Every structure is written in structure tokens, then in C-alpha cells.
Amino acid sequence: MENIEKKLREEAKRLLEEKRVDALVGFEAGTLPLTATPCFITSPEEADRLVWNAFCSQNLAKYVHDLISQHHNSQKRVKPEDRKKKVVGVVARGCTTRSIVLHLQERQYGRDEVTIIGVPCEGYVDRKALTAALDGADIREGSLTGDRLDILTAEGKKEIPLQDVLADNCRTCRFNNPIIHDVMIGEPAPAMPGAVQEYAEVEEFEKLSTEERWRYFTKEMSKCIRCYACRQACPSCYCPTCFVEQTQPQWVGLGEDATDTQVFQLMRLFHMVGRCVDCGSCVSVCPMGVDLRKFLKKLDKDVFDFFGNRAGVSLDDPPPLSTFKEDDKEDFIYNP
Amino acid sequence: MARRKFATLKSFLDYIGIEGDRTIFTWVSASEGERFANVIKGVTAKVQALGPATKLVKEL
Known part of the structure; x- marks a missing residue:
């Protein structure tokens, strides 16, 4: 790990000195022991702040999207010939690169606007x-x-x-090495042993009766305090105005009505069809410990079972919900 | 694409505990009057069998 950290700092320093990136998103040591916190680096001298260890939990693709879209917005009123391009560098593990692939598939920014420093990952601490x-x-x-x-x-x-x-999503992670990268630090990490049983938890839950599943869903959602930390941390949640904050029409009521909370969670979860990379950021930031992964993993499983697609694993695949095949599943269609 | 969205929506609602018979999807053309009538009859029969919805219903 120390070796990876040393190489990472050297690489970051080089990229900043050569002006190949304008800002670099990585992790620095947190203020509490055994923590790491995201940091933004703009000068080569600061590169020594970077760390890479098992406490780096957040998915940094969120910040990449934030920085690039802020820059795009700032260039809107600039004459086309005066517009500047900015490149954001990011220290990325498997799930972070999957999120970046997803952003690229969804045309959020260009591949030339992001420089990926790939790092191997063997899971982070929950x-x-x-x-x-x-x-x-x-x-x-x-x-x-x-x-x-x-x-x-x-x-x-x-x-x-x-x-x-280790976090649950890391134990069953299938893509712990970067999918795409510009610079790779260290050797690829060995595959996680739990990857073969990634859907075991979902299959277990599917066996329960409808009422039992509903009881579990309402029990979990009753913990939610609508702080929207899950949305803020999720790299796939990047709408400029989230549906919960829209007032015309108001899709979901504010306040503490249990149904509103369930509907908020249901809608946010359902926006993740074929877009959840199972990075665990929403689960790790949730202050109430809502079991979001149980539901997100189901969406992941369905998309794989029905359409054979995994989120963000290939730049050539279109997003699963913006394409179709003639032989797509249709046994659910009602025929009286 | 609509087919894909409905396939996942129906499966997901069933997963969280909304009875599968409450989410019904089918294609009806404007020229298929009889089929449309049959669809609506079928749907109402299914929903009547289930009784009133109590899940995800907001009390005002």
C-alpha cells in the first residue's frame, strides 16, 4: 500500500507539473484516526497530501462530475473562441471508473476532460x-x-x-480493478472471492412472501430522515434539479409522512436501473443505516438477468434503458 | 425502451412488496376497441380480487 501511495504522489505531481490536469481529486488523511476524506489538489506541492488505503470509501466520480459541470456552466456565457478546456484528474478504483464510464455513456463530459489514475482495490472498511x-x-x-x-x-x-x-459491496465486488485508466498505479488486485455470490442476498429476499418484503421495505424506510445524503453522495444522481425539490409539479411531499419517504426512496432507487455501480457510497454516508443495497442490488440483478447488461463496464455499450433488442423480455405484458 | 422500463418497474415493485397484479402493462391500438374493453375488464377483475390499495397511499 505504501508503495502505491508513493507512486500515486509521484504520478500526481508529474501530471500537475506538466499541466496535464487542472485539478486532481483524491483522498487525504481524515481528521480522525482510520479515516480518509476526499481532497482537491491544484498545485504539484500539494501532491504529498494524497493517500490511498482501505479507508477511502467515497466514490470520487461524483466530484469529477461536479467540477466538470460547474466548469461547463461557467463557460456558457463565454464566446466560443474564448472558451477554456479544463481537465480533471481523479484517483479511481474499479467502481469509480465504472461511474466515469457511465457519465461518458450518458454524454456528461468528454473522455479528454478527465484523466484517470487507476489504482487497484481490495475493498474498503465499512x-x-x-x-x-x-x-x-x-x-x-x-x-x-x-x-x-x-x-x-x-x-x-x-x-x-x-x-x-470490509463493506458488503466490496466483498462481492466483481470489478475491483479500473475498467479504463490513463495511468495505472501498481499491479491489478486479485479478484474478490465473494463475487460469485453477489446476488445471494437478493435471492434470499426474493423467497420471502410479498407481505414480509413489504414489512422489510417499510421498516427500512421508516429509518430514513430525508437528509438526502445518499443522493448527494451518489455519482449517478446528478440532475441539476432533483425531483424532490421540484414544486411544479410536486412529485413527492416534503415533511415526515411515511408514504412520502417511501415514495422518495422508491423513485430514487428506481432511477438507478442499470446505473448503479454498487460503489456503496449511499450506504456508507447514510447516517441512519438504511439497507439501500438490498434494493439497489435487485435492480442490478434484473438488468443483468433481463438484458445481460452491467452498469458502466464498457464504453461501447449504450445505457440499457436507452436501447432495446427485438427479443427483450415480454412475458410480463398482459394479454387478456 | 418502454418495454424495458416496465419489465424492471414491475419486477422492482413486486420485490418491495407491491402485489404483481397491481402493475399491469399491455399494448392496445386505437383501432382495437374490443381488445381494449377486454383489457379493462381483466384489469378491474384483478384489482377487485386484490381489494383496495393500502401501500404507498398517502392519507390526507
């Missing part, structure tokens, strides 16, 4: 699982050596194997 493993104790100090976390809390020292606190 903060909620880590807190649970420590029974909620505050972490005073911590370090990661190989596959072992050494943590010092108020109650004393504790050793936790990294495998025990």
Missing part, C-alpha cells in the same frame, strides 16, 4: 461495521498492518482482521 465491532467505542489511535487493524480505544487495545469489517 465504518458502521467497524463501530459495531468496537461496541461503539471511540477510536483514539489506529493503524493498519497488512490485513490487521490495531485499534486503541478508551477500553484498551483491540485487534480486528480487515476482512471482518
Whole structure:
């Protein structure tokens, strides 16, 4: 890991010195032990802030989209001949590159506007699982050596194997190496062993009765406080005006009505058909621990079962909902 | 494309616990009067069998 970090800093420095990128999105050490936080780097001297470890959880493609669309907006009122191009660099693992592929498929920006520094990934730590493993104790100090976390809390020292606190989406990840990249740092990571059972949880849930599924859905959604953190963190949620904030028409009511919350979640989830890359950002930022992945993974499974498509794995594929085949599934069509 | 959206929508609503018979999709042309009548009869029969909807209904 240290080796990857060193190479990453060198590469970032070189790209900024050669002015091949105007801004670089990566991770820096967080203010609390065993955390990492997204950072934006614009000068070569700052490149030493960059880190890459198992605590980098967010999907940085979100920031790439934000930066590029802000720049596009700022150029709208500039004469075409005076418009400037800006290139955003990003430190990207498998799921981040899948999100970038998705943005490119959806014509959000050009391939020449983003420079991808690919890094291998063997999963990140699920903060909620880590807190649970420590029974909620505050972490005073911590370090990661190989596959072992050494943590010092108020109650004393504790050793936790990294495998025990990996995020669920990482355990079953199929694409932990970058799909596309301009520069690759380090060797590709080995495949995650759980990838073959990626839909096991969904299949288990499908076996339940309709009422049991509905009870689970309403139970999970009753936790939601409508903070919209999931939407803010999701790289596929980039509408300039989200449907929840539209007032004409008002698609979904504000306030604490349980049905409104269910409808908000249902609509946001359904906007992810063939667009969810299973990066786990929404789950990791959710302050209430809503089990969003149970539902997102179902959409992923359906799109793969019905149309043989996985989100963001190839630049040549069109988005699954903007294309069709003559032999698409149609056994659900009602014929009296 | 509409077919794809409905295939996933129906499956997803069923997954979260909305009975599959409440989401019905079919093609009807303007010239198919009898077929249209049959579709509506079929849909009302299915919905009547299920009873009133209580899920995702907002009480005002």
C-alpha cells in the first residue's frame, strides 16, 4: 500500500507539473484516526497530501462530475473562441471508473476532460461495521498492518482482521480493478472471492412472501430522515434539479409522512436501473443505516438477468434503458 | 425502451412488496376497441380480487 501511495504522489505531481490536469481529486488523511476524506489538489506541492488505503470509501466520480459541470456552466456565457478546456484528474478504483464510464455513456463530459489514475482495490472498511465491532467505542489511535487493524480505544487495545469489517459491496465486488485508466498505479488486485455470490442476498429476499418484503421495505424506510445524503453522495444522481425539490409539479411531499419517504426512496432507487455501480457510497454516508443495497442490488440483478447488461463496464455499450433488442423480455405484458 | 422500463418497474415493485397484479402493462391500438374493453375488464377483475390499495397511499 505504501508503495502505491508513493507512486500515486509521484504520478500526481508529474501530471500537475506538466499541466496535464487542472485539478486532481483524491483522498487525504481524515481528521480522525482510520479515516480518509476526499481532497482537491491544484498545485504539484500539494501532491504529498494524497493517500490511498482501505479507508477511502467515497466514490470520487461524483466530484469529477461536479467540477466538470460547474466548469461547463461557467463557460456558457463565454464566446466560443474564448472558451477554456479544463481537465480533471481523479484517483479511481474499479467502481469509480465504472461511474466515469457511465457519465461518458450518458454524454456528461468528454473522455479528454478527465484523466484517470487507476489504482487497484481490495475493498474498503465499512465504518458502521467497524463501530459495531468496537461496541461503539471511540477510536483514539489506529493503524493498519497488512490485513490487521490495531485499534486503541478508551477500553484498551483491540485487534480486528480487515476482512471482518470490509463493506458488503466490496466483498462481492466483481470489478475491483479500473475498467479504463490513463495511468495505472501498481499491479491489478486479485479478484474478490465473494463475487460469485453477489446476488445471494437478493435471492434470499426474493423467497420471502410479498407481505414480509413489504414489512422489510417499510421498516427500512421508516429509518430514513430525508437528509438526502445518499443522493448527494451518489455519482449517478446528478440532475441539476432533483425531483424532490421540484414544486411544479410536486412529485413527492416534503415533511415526515411515511408514504412520502417511501415514495422518495422508491423513485430514487428506481432511477438507478442499470446505473448503479454498487460503489456503496449511499450506504456508507447514510447516517441512519438504511439497507439501500438490498434494493439497489435487485435492480442490478434484473438488468443483468433481463438484458445481460452491467452498469458502466464498457464504453461501447449504450445505457440499457436507452436501447432495446427485438427479443427483450415480454412475458410480463398482459394479454387478456 | 418502454418495454424495458416496465419489465424492471414491475419486477422492482413486486420485490418491495407491491402485489404483481397491481402493475399491469399491455399494448392496445386505437383501432382495437374490443381488445381494449377486454383489457379493462381483466384489469378491474384483478384489482377487485386484490381489494383496495393500502401501500404507498398517502392519507390526507
